[in-house]
Amino acid sequence: MTENLVSDFSPSDIGSSPIAPESTASPPAAIPQPTKTESPLLSEPQTPSVATASTSSETGQDEWQEILDKLMERPEMLAIVAFALVVACWDAYIDWMMEADPAxxxxxxxxxxxxxxxxxxxxxxxxxxxxxxxxxxxxxxxxxxxxxxxxxxxxxxx
Known part of the structure; x- marks a missing residue:
């Protein structure tokens, strides 16, 4: 009897021990277990904001990269955009010179x-x-x- 090891006992033997009262005997599943949200010290370090920020910036960079790639596939579009910028700048320059023209x-x-x-x-x-x-x-x-x-x-x- 003194040689009984702990492994010889089953959960039902523990619950029906003469020392424990009947009202306190409950199945082991009823014991509340701490969750990750209840104990932040036990959970892994939280870095979703860093991951989200890097993901959103990478997404933005990917979008711009796609736009640039599409423009590079069609160089005539790049030439049209450059021409439009030159015309807009020239028009602004002419307006400015007309205002400054002393004649x-x-x-x-x-x-x-x-x-x-x-x-x-x-x-x-x-x-x-x-x-x-x-x-x-x-x-x-x-x-x-x-x-x-x-x-x-x-x-x-x-």
């Missing part, structure tokens, strides 16, 4: 901005006989201006 008539607000004065000051000086020399002194390019037909016209330099 074009300007509105009062644009000339006031060019001369670095307020519109009110420009409005006072436009009817004076020395308006051309006054505007020439203030103009960054030294252009003399005259006021004709509600527009400010640059005078041709001789």
């Amino acid at each position: 074009q008539p300007l509105s009062g607000r644009k000339l006031a901005h060019r001369l670095g004065v307020t519109y009110k000051t420009l409005d006072r000086y436009k009817s004076r006989p020395n308006f051309s020399s006054w505007s020439q002194e203030l103009d960054p390019d030294g252009i003399a201006w005259s006021y004709e037909n509600s527009r400010f016209i640059p005078k041709a330099s001789l």
Whole structure:
């Protein structure tokens, strides 16, 4: 009897021991087992955010790589895109040059901005006989201006 080993006992022998009361005897499956969400210390380190971030960036890179590959398969599309960019830049450059062209008539607000004065000051000086020399002194390019037909016209330099 003293030679009985633990392996000789079955679960039913343990549950019906005379020491344990009947109310506490329950099958071993009724014992709550900790789950991974209940015990974060016992679970493996959590890295889904890192994995998700790298996966989403890789997905974005894959999409761009697919687009680039499709463009490289059709070089005429690449040429069309490049041409459209050049035309858009050229159009913006022409518009900018038209605004900066001193040979074009300007509105009062644009000339006031060019001369670095307020519109009110420009409005006072436009009817004076020395308006051309006054505007020439203030103009960054030294252009003399005259006021004709509600527009400010640059005078041709001789």
